[in-house]
Amino acid sequence: MSLRDGPFQDLKVPLTWTAAVAVIVAMVIGVALLLGDHRGTLQGQAIGASRGALDSVTRPVSNVIAAPFRWIGDGVNGVKQYFFAVSENRRLRAEVADLSQWRDKAVALKDENARYQSLLGLKTDPPIPMVGARVIADSRGPFANTRLADAGTEAGVAVGNPVMTEHGLVGRVLGVAKGVSRVLLLTDVASRTPVLDDRSNSRAILTGDGGGEPKLDYLRGADPVKAGDRILTSGDGGLFPRGLPVGTVVQGLDGAWRVRLDSDDGPIDLVRILLFRDFSQLADQRALQAATVPPLPPAEAADVAARAMPAPPPVAAASSAKPVAASPAPAAASAKPTAVKPSKPLKKPVKKASATPAASSAKPVRPAVTSLAASSAKPTPAPKPKPKPKPIPAASSAPAGAQP
Amino acid sequence: MSYANSASRLDPLQWLGLPVLTAVAVTLLFAAPVRIFGLQPPEPVFPMVLAFAWAVIRPSMIAPFVLLALGLGLDLFWGGPVGLWPLALLSAYGLVLAVRATLTGRGAVVLWIWYGAACALAFGVGTLITFMKTGAIPGPFALFGQFFITLLLFPFANTLIERFDDADVRFR
Numbered sequence: 001m002s003l004r005d006g007p008f009q010d011l012k013v014p015l016t017w018t019a020a021v022a023v024i025v026a027m028v029i030g031v032a033l034l035l036g037d038h039r040g041t042l043q044g045q046a047i048g049a050s051r052g053a054l055d056s057v058t059r060p061v062s063n064v065i066a067a068p069f070r071w072i073g074d075g076v077n078g079v080k081q082y083f084f085a086v087s088e089n090r091r092l093r094a095e096v097a098d099l100s101q102w103r104d105k106a107v108a109l110k111d112e113n114a115r116y117q118s119l120l121g122l123k124t125d126p127p128i129p130m131v132g133a134r135v136i137a138d139s140r141g142p143f144a145n146t147r148l149a150d151a152g153t154e155a156g157v158a159v160g161n162p163v164m165t166e167h168g169l170v171g172r173v174l175g176v177a178k179g180v181s182r183v184l185l186l187t188d189v190a191s192r193t194p195v196l197d198d199r200s201n202s203r204a205i206l207t208g209d210g211g212g213e214p215k216l217d218y219l220r221g222a223d224p225v226k227a228g229d230r231i232l233t234s235g236d237g238g239l240f241p242r243g244l245p246v247g248t249v250v251q252g253l254d255g256a257w258r259v260r261l262d263s264d265d266g267p268i269d270l271v272r273i274l275l276f277r278d279f280s281q282l283a284d285q286r287a288l289q290a291a292t293v294p295p296l297p298p299a300e301a302a303d304v305a306a307r308a309m310p311a312p313p314p315v316a317a318a319s320s321a322k323p324v325a326a327s328p329a330p331a332a333a334s335a336k337p338t339a340v341k342p343s344k345p346l347k348k349p350v351k352k353a354s355a356t357p358a359a360s361s362a363k364p365v366r367p368a369v370t371s372l373a374a375s376s377a378k379p380t381p382a383p384k385p386k387p388k389p390k391p392i393p394a395a396s397s398a399p400a401g402a403q404p
Numbered sequence: 405m406s407y408a409n410s411a412s413r414l415d416p417l418q419w420l421g422l423p424v425l426t427a428v429a430v431t432l433l434f435a436a437p438v439r440i441f442g443l444q445p446p447e448p449v450f451p452m453v454l455a456f457a458w459a460v461i462r463p464s465m466i467a468p469f470v471l472l473a474l475g476l477g478l479d480l481f482w483g484g485p486v487g488l489w490p491l492a493l494l495s496a497y498g499l500v501l502a503v504r505a506t507l508t509g510r511g512a513v514v515l516w517i518w519y520g521a522a523c524a525l526a527f528g529v530g531t532l533i534t535f536m537k538t539g540a541i542p543g544p545f546a547l548f549g550q551f552f553i554t555l556l557l558f559p560f561a562n563t564l565i566e567r568f569d570d571a572d573v574r575f576r
Contacts, residue, residue, distance in 0.1 A: 034487025
């Protein structure tokens with residue numbers, strides 16, 4: 001039975017009202033979508049999967065649409081190269097002559113740099129592998145500045161990877177799917193990039209605003225930048241490697257310091273995606289999270305050791321002359337320096353203390369790697385000497401971050 | 405199709421389906437990475453034409469949801485915050501729907517002014533959402549650049565209105 005035949009047959013709602021209700025319902029859905037969006041973050045949410053799926057679908061379409069423009073561009077370039085070959089050749093010869101001097105200097109500096117690095121024992125950054133990709137679509141609006149590149153997960157591209165042209169930095173990968181990745185440009189309003197001035201070494205945050213020249217924010221000090229200064233990535237935060245060329249400082253019409261991007265010197269049709277893994281990804285996280293307790297001063301350490309493990313009987317002392325692997329017990333004891341009251345002598349010495357070479361040698365013991373649990377132990381009253389101390393478990397075996 | 409048939413009831417495929425396909429196609433076309441004399445071509449918001457024209461032609465329960473889907477597609481395709489363009493387009497549609505009675509029978513210039521107001525509202529909503537999401541306001545040059553180029557799309561909206569305005573006699 002339809003509504004027309006039922007008790008509501010005489011009920012007539014104006015279509016404008018129903019359309020208004022439809023608008024409100026659709027807006028509620030839009031607000032819900034907006035609240036669930038995490039664009040610009042490194043979180044892979046459900047919407048991120050939708051983006052990846054749509055990017056995968058639009059990749060062949062955009063590729064087909066971009067192909068004629070690419071052919072036309074290649075044809076125009078071919079014609080220009082044919083007609084301007086002589087002047088181009090002359091210009092390139094002059095450039096080669098100029099660059100050969102720079103090459104000699106670069107070789108000398110590279111050799112000098114390598115010697116300094118080996119003298120100082122510096123740990124240099126590992127080489128960064130990269131992937132070439134072709135840009136197949138871009139958006140240039142005030143609310144989104146992104147590009148689609150035709151290299152994705154199959155090429156090892158990951159979210160956060162820096163993207164460059166032969167001229168300079170373009171942006172970073174915002175989302176990745178099979179065969180396609182979305183690049184957030186430096187000009188996007190959500191883009192924040194830590195940079196430094198090559199001349200003054202002053203830091204700044206490159207902030208996109210949808211326009212062609214992003215702003216330099218959070219500048220400090222007197223004259224931190226000047227017009228014409230070179231801007232590079234600073235590597236702060238670990239998202240980008242240090243030293244990638246970004247652009248040149250210019251003063252905008254609004255008086256703010258801005259950066260004319262190097263990547264605007266040519267068309268952004270072919271890009272290189274740096275498969276860069278930042279330090280936090282390369283480092284051993286378990287080792288980083290484990291805290292090392294600083295050593296006590298020698299006198300205090302000896303006192304602590306002596307009170308925790310008094311001098312063994314002569315037989316035990318003789319046996320302790322053998323090299324024995326350090327036990328974790330004194331290490332754990334030294335992790336609680338505040339709990340020790342050196343003024344009070346111990347009344348009841350422990351009997352078995354043969355397994356404590358550190359205590360017998362009265363040297364400051366620096367424990368091996370201990371966990372945060374050991375270092376964050378609550379201060380407890382002065383340890384009462386026990387006739388038979390229970391073996392203290394190795395602090396390093398506690399799970400990182402575990403609370404006592 | 406005879407005039408009598410077209411006047412009695414609007415075919416959703418005619419006034420909703422084909423314009424949507426056209427808007428999607430030209431949006432894809434304008435997203436091609438092209439430089440003309442070293443400059444990038446503009447990027448107008450084609451669905452804004454539909455948001456204005458559909459509200460003027462007749463109230464509809466389908467149109468808001470089609471705009472929602474179109475806006476969602478724009479956000480996903482352009483890589484912007486999801487929900488920005490649905491809300492911007494629906495705000496413009498709601499404004500025009502609210503003043504629809506005053507727009508009926510008006511000339512193209514008046515309609516163009518109201519189209520500009522709808523665009524301004526949509527871009528204002530977009531700016532507000534961007535500010536809430538990122539804490540930054542888009543630059544005025546980028547904002548007015550896209551606003552201005554979208555404003556120039558009014559002749560397409562007017563063509564759509566003239567094509568379907570009198571098609572359904574119930575909404576004259």
